[in-house]
Amino acid sequence: MAKKIAAFGEIMMRLQVPGYELLSQAGTLNYSFSGTGVNVTSALARFGHTGYLVSALPDNTIGEAALSHLRKLGVSQSFIVRDGKYVGMYFLENGFGARPSRVTYSNRQESSFNTAPAGTYEFEEIAKRIDIVHFCGITLAMNDSVRHHMKTFAAAVKENGGTVVFDCNYRPSLWGNDGYEKAKPEYEEMLHLSDTVMMNEKDAMFVLGMETEKEERTEQLMDLIPAIAKKYNISVIAGTHRSINGDNTHSLQGFMFKNQAFTFSKELTFSVYDRIGAGDAYTSGIVHGEAEGFSPKKTVAFAAAAAMLAHTIAGDTPMSTENDILRAMTESVGDVER
Amino acid sequence: MAKKIAAFGEIMMRLQVPGYELLSQAGTLNYSFSGTGVNVTSALARFGHTGYLVSALPDNTIGEAALSHLRKLGVSQSFIVRDGKYVGMYFLENGFGARPSRVTYSNRQESSFNTAPAGTYEFEEIAKRIDIVHFCGITLAMNDSVRHHMKTFAAAVKENGGTVVFDCNYRPSLWGNDGYEKAKPEYEEMLHLSDTVMMNEKDAMFVLGMETEKEERTEQLMDLIPAIAKKYNISVIAGTHRSINGDNTHSLQGFMFKNQAFTFSKELTFSVYDRIGAGDAYTSGIVHGEAEGFSPKKTVAFAAAAAMLAHTIAGDTPMSTENDILRAMTESVGDVER
Amino acid sequence: MAKKIAAFGEIMMRLQVPGYELLSQAGTLNYSFSGTGVNVTSALARFGHTGYLVSALPDNTIGEAALSHLRKLGVSQSFIVRDGKYVGMYFLENGFGARPSRVTYSNRQESSFNTAPAGTYEFEEIAKRIDIVHFCGITLAMNDSVRHHMKTFAAAVKENGGTVVFDCNYRPSLWGNDGYEKAKPEYEEMLHLSDTVMMNEKDAMFVLGMETEKEERTEQLMDLIPAIAKKYNISVIAGTHRSINGDNTHSLQGFMFKNQAFTFSKELTFSVYDRIGAGDAYTSGIVHGEAEGFSPKKTVAFAAAAAMLAHTIAGDTPMSTENDILRAMTESVGDVER
Amino acid sequence: MAKKIAAFGEIMMRLQVPGYELLSQAGTLNYSFSGTGVNVTSALARFGHTGYLVSALPDNTIGEAALSHLRKLGVSQSFIVRDGKYVGMYFLENGFGARPSRVTYSNRQESSFNTAPAGTYEFEEIAKRIDIVHFCGITLAMNDSVRHHMKTFAAAVKENGGTVVFDCNYRPSLWGNDGYEKAKPEYEEMLHLSDTVMMNEKDAMFVLGMETEKEERTEQLMDLIPAIAKKYNISVIAGTHRSINGDNTHSLQGFMFKNQAFTFSKELTFSVYDRIGAGDAYTSGIVHGEAEGFSPKKTVAFAAAAAMLAHTIAGDTPMSTENDILRAMTESVGDVER
């Protein structure tokens, strides 16, 4: 059933060196606008839901370009505030084979989103008009003011009977020294407010400081996740295990823990064109499966196939329709479609 | 020995999204002009023959651009009629890994070629000036008027002692519902007029409705093809078996049935850059081998190597010289040539 | 006051040769999606109104790309039907100095819009939800079925108390031989249904067959327009006089006839970057001025400045905000804005 | 009447910095193949004649690319010899306003054309198969061996009753110090062999060392040209006067001296997009007018309009049809053609 789904998060400008040159070699950049919230709501809009972004953009030509881009992606702008002065940016140099891709950030802390004062967003109003809200650990890492927005919004949605989705997504470089220590209480607060959580055993061990005697990652996962679900009263915990192979391919296996049971997808191995944002495709698959009442088996398979296809799409934002994904779940690689 | 070879077929405009973006993401298209007839005669011109296209183009800037492009490819324009109003077009979105390439057609039925009235082409005259003519199943699928042109031309060439080459190339989307039923009598008529035919066991089973108890495709092939050669009095039947591998490579094995005997090429496995038009490269290899009096073994190896190289070339149209192909038949992949 | 404004018209794909090469020289095209309705509603959306397009697009990758593009332009898609098979296209080669720009059309008659059967659109429903509707003479030239849609929709809006805007926009190549004769009754029917009409003395003389003894075009205008306003009971008639100068500049003077009085703008002279769609910018200025209750003097000046700026913008569709236009009305050309 | 027209000249690779960057700023070049002979025969092919190039190209990938390009331009390759090792190249940086365009040559002396030994071309054979041959002063400047080819070919055409066209085109940088002194006897020899000559009063004064007491250039022209026509027994002498204006426009007036009478075109003033090769468009106009039996008045107007349009076309080679030029002769600058 079509849902109204909002995400709270920053809209960033992605500035990508085309092809495989370095920033110090090239003279041209391709740009687009993305962010975890953009990616998730855009993917869900493509599946037939209504996707809203709750965010802030400056009232200048860059904010205007960001809005145009979001409209193109099918994300509704009703809850975007025009305030503040800057848009966060990141530069992307594509890796090739043995040379990894490289992301360099501009100063995000000064962006409209990260400087939005209390009272910027009408969370009470918004919470009444949506079914599901999505948050991400990257936003949690920003600053106290943003964290306050986040928790206020989550609580409001919860109170109105909506579903809170939280993607742990711990980025070491954002939390700095003693990062795990700083992050733990913030994560715990968010987990208490959440219904669906994206995470795996690493988040459990490093962010939440949990311990396990298992050594293999699937065993660690199966050891730790049920305890988290119980402790924080979380209905669905889902995530992936990724391995990076030597030959420009990645392998990915999705999992989901729900009603005390684990479900795993097949391990998919595939060529990678654009890796950024593929995790958000997985999240959108889980949210869609739950919204549509898919079986856990179908949900995990759908989410994993959505993530696989997102690796073949240019840009951060998934572009596949439900149909594209269903076909990728059943068929082998095909010849030209005509 | 250098031959005069004509093809009867539509010239289409190919509009390709550069790189790996979708049409809904990009803002730029690369364009060129191609078609089975263009590809085969251009490839043969590159081997030293004279290639003519018998076709129709509108007298406007798009027709002019098509002619410029054909001249660049080395195809003679003496038999191209300027009439009608439109050029058929297709859009190509490149696939990547798990995401297949996608072709979307504009309305071909209104093109100059597909609306050319009876009497448009001087088939009698042309038949006297050429040695070989090439037809394709795509053209056969268009409409009654085009089919009438096709058979008139084939008969004229036959009468003048020329060779008729027919590539079965059945495209389900062009024949619609009950396609096989509609197509069968048309195909049979063409087969009766043909000396060299490109097909494999699938055409035999689906288009001609033949049956076999074999299950493996090579066995099916060897079971069915000799019967066709006999029934329609065809000198040479040739074709390929293609498999699409998981790692962006294809495998291809060519075959040829002549004088009651099958000849097979090695199975070649190779990386694919542009798959469209590679079948036409195989056809051009068979026609060239026969024209030059190669042994069946050499002809099939040449045609398979021509097809392999066509997968490494941008655009629909093969660009390899005889020399390039002969080298690819004998050598392993080489370092930079300087 | 912000209005709900719909346009009924075809969405076309514009395929433009970049820079100043001809189609037979280049190998790349820039593409976008436009049409009179797209241009007018997008411009009005940028002025703060809600713009809807009532149109049809095929359910394929080209239709999808058109929708993405429209969303980017800020046009609402609630009333766009996905049906039919094709999108109309046109190719644009940019002129330079003494060499005029050249437009070449693909077959529009087969497009989703031009083949939409009766009952495709819920005109009664739509009419209830909008304040203003816009039609164009290009649409009127298409075929009987489209003309029937057009008049049904206009009547429904009229009945619901809405405003009907009609841009005469007579294109000789679309009406063929005896075009004026065929067009006249259709135009008359539309004029009877219209409240605001875009036209000038040429439409009066050629399409409506009116006569005047004046020789200078402003005198002809002032002689003929009042009679039309009276005969068809039209509240506002507006339009422009354009002259094309030798030095890559155009001159434009806007006029408006309302309450028995003519108002003229200054004649503006300006450099031209992209001439296509500039007339739609003028229309959007008139509609906006009327919606906001501007004085005729301000409305005409605003519309003329909107048209002038539209000549400096890439693509068919105006991109200026109300602020940009107000500034262009008062200031001389400025230095870099920083 | 359609003629068979050959040109003897070098095919050069043009490497142009796109836009207005300098070679030391940019990283990309657009390339094409041109040369006076290419430009003249391609333009004449577009007018309906058959154009041949008599030249030499290396048997490598650059020679192949040059041939593809020539085919695209409609120039016949029957008389192009594949021999030698290199293709001459020049780099073009576009000027803007006060900054002039700049051409930098690679080493032309080592090109296939400039190193072709005696006996390379079958001039006797070719002379029998053509009506008109075109030569250029740039070729005359190359070296003794090329000059010998040139004169041998001219004499053979003359002997076979053909027409010899010679474009004086003196380039100071190619003749070096004491250039006029070295050039004079070579030019005189060519003039004796020529029927139609492109030159103006500057060639008369500087290359041929003639003197006049007139000071204004038209008077100088009218003083000197008749004497040359008489002395060398030349039927037609034609040329242009160009002035470069401050505002990115050029002015051009064409003239022709025939049957003891001068005919002048109007002075045309126009914006300039690509100035290189415009002189060759003028030549092609004169040759076409004479071939078709136009009146001198029409011939000169046609040639001047052809030259004007060539300034609006990307690349060295004229692309206008006879129709385009006839229209430009009569009409003022037009709006978009659709």
Next chain:
Amino acid sequence: MAKKIAAFGEIMMRLQVPGYELLSQAGTLNYSFSGTGVNVTSALARFGHTGYLVSALPDNTIGEAALSHLRKLGVSQSFIVRDGKYVGMYFLENGFGARPSRVTYSNRQESSFNTAPAGTYEFEEIAKRIDIVHFCGITLAMNDSVRHHMKTFAAAVKENGGTVVFDCNYRPSLWGNDGYEKAKPEYEEMLHLSDTVMMNEKDAMFVLGMETEKEERTEQLMDLIPAIAKKYNISVIAGTHRSINGDNTHSLQGFMFKNQAFTFSKELTFSVYDRIGAGDAYTSGIVHGEAEGFSPKKTVAFAAAAAMLAHTIAGDTPMSTENDILRAMTESVGDVER
């Protein structure tokens, strides 16, 4: 005589939308690195001096790209400190005709340059190794810490017998409300330290708050500048008067006040390709003329021609050699140079 010339200033990344699209229309940006100091020292390096930049860049891929770009421009990097985290950026949308160009800044205050702590630069050491230092009013507007660097450096150079050049360059948007009030004491301090100053009567009236009864700008200039020279003991004051014409051209007249006398250049009128950085070209011309001991008349003419040529060059940074400028001073616009 070749001098050692340093500039103290920020290195910014320029992100320019190619052609004439808006940021909300395009998807690609051209980037380069510039700044007043970069432009002036690079231009002077091209005239044969040694140019150093005294600045700070982060130790990441963007800083690396900036260094590569500066090396390409010929600016020495010996005095560039690698510290801090960000590079200031600005986005440029090119205007066309009636639509002005538009610059949008990212957050400069967080850049390496603007956050460099006291002690970052070894001003004493640098002052001993250079002859001339250049400062700019844009730098003066940044923050106290930068202003402190600036004055410390200026004082150190003065003490070591070097020449201090200061370009007033007041940017209202950088000083905010009550900007003139805040700016005045800072400017006065810098003027006391300066030997050569770039300014005109507007700076005198608005920044320094001086009054004049004259109304025409040249008269105002001649009234106010001598008083400033006297009050602050400045040897050379130079600047320009610019007017922006309706037809894409600008007019520029340079002046210089030295030894109690004014010298003016001719007023130059020229087409504009890239206006940004042209003022820096003028400054570099004045500094070069003084360094070489040109007469004031030659210096002003040279600086004005340098500024004119800079308007025809892509990017902020002047690229003309002394030779290019000397030629532009004497010749009219020329034909292609070959």
Next chain:
Amino acid sequence: MAKKIAAFGEIMMRLQVPGYELLSQAGTLNYSFSGTGVNVTSALARFGHTGYLVSALPDNTIGEAALSHLRKLGVSQSFIVRDGKYVGMYFLENGFGARPSRVTYSNRQESSFNTAPAGTYEFEEIAKRIDIVHFCGITLAMNDSVRHHMKTFAAAVKENGGTVVFDCNYRPSLWGNDGYEKAKPEYEEMLHLSDTVMMNEKDAMFVLGMETEKEERTEQLMDLIPAIAKKYNISVIAGTHRSINGDNTHSLQGFMFKNQAFTFSKELTFSVYDRIGAGDAYTSGIVHGEAEGFSPKKTVAFAAAAAMLAHTIAGDTPMSTENDILRAMTESVGDVER
């Protein structure tokens, strides 16, 4: 320890067809400037040494562009002479899978470097100011005059106590028929002057005409290299064994012979983006390892990893920092770095 390292060699212009089109298909080229000496000194400059090029460039726009490019790469220009008329060029068409890359040269023999007369370079002066000099077998193949420069310079460096590095790099196409015979004495002379030599067993067998009874290449290497080191008194001999795999990957193993002992790197297998110049990266790694006093094991591993990364970098010239290489030596392929 940071060294002063010069290379003596030609600077060539690389003109590369973008993507995978052939020169006869495309219309655009990417250009850069490179050469063995450029690549080695630029790589060493990136490792913290000072790199100089000793070479010659013409005083025109192409020479200027080459200098800009070299500056960007961080190579010092103090020893580059501006003389002669041309720059050597090569065209590169990228191969794909079964189709090898193809290099086509323009006429190098006429370049500034290859026509520089005796006395062009101040070898005595330069030799005093550098620690290490690098030569290459490509330079040795040019002509007598270049060979004379080379040996004079090598002797001068030797005399001043510097280190001579010589990369054998035998290119058959440059030496022509009986190439080995012509080359042998030249190579022997260079080997006598060298301290560090890049070569493998093929150079020993083919160029030096040595014989071995071993059949496997590593055994041949171990049989022949020690004898060469002894005979020519060479301290370090290093090189690689490369194999080209079917799947677009190459395998590479580096070796080094020093103090009578062989050291081998692991065999690395990796995807290849741009193969040209990767050998120079290996050389730079060996020179750096020796300069820094790395153990042979670390030096060979470093050089092999440098070569591997150079295959992932666009253009001929290595761009990796010491840090990038050290990381690639220890880590497996990583995810996006952010």
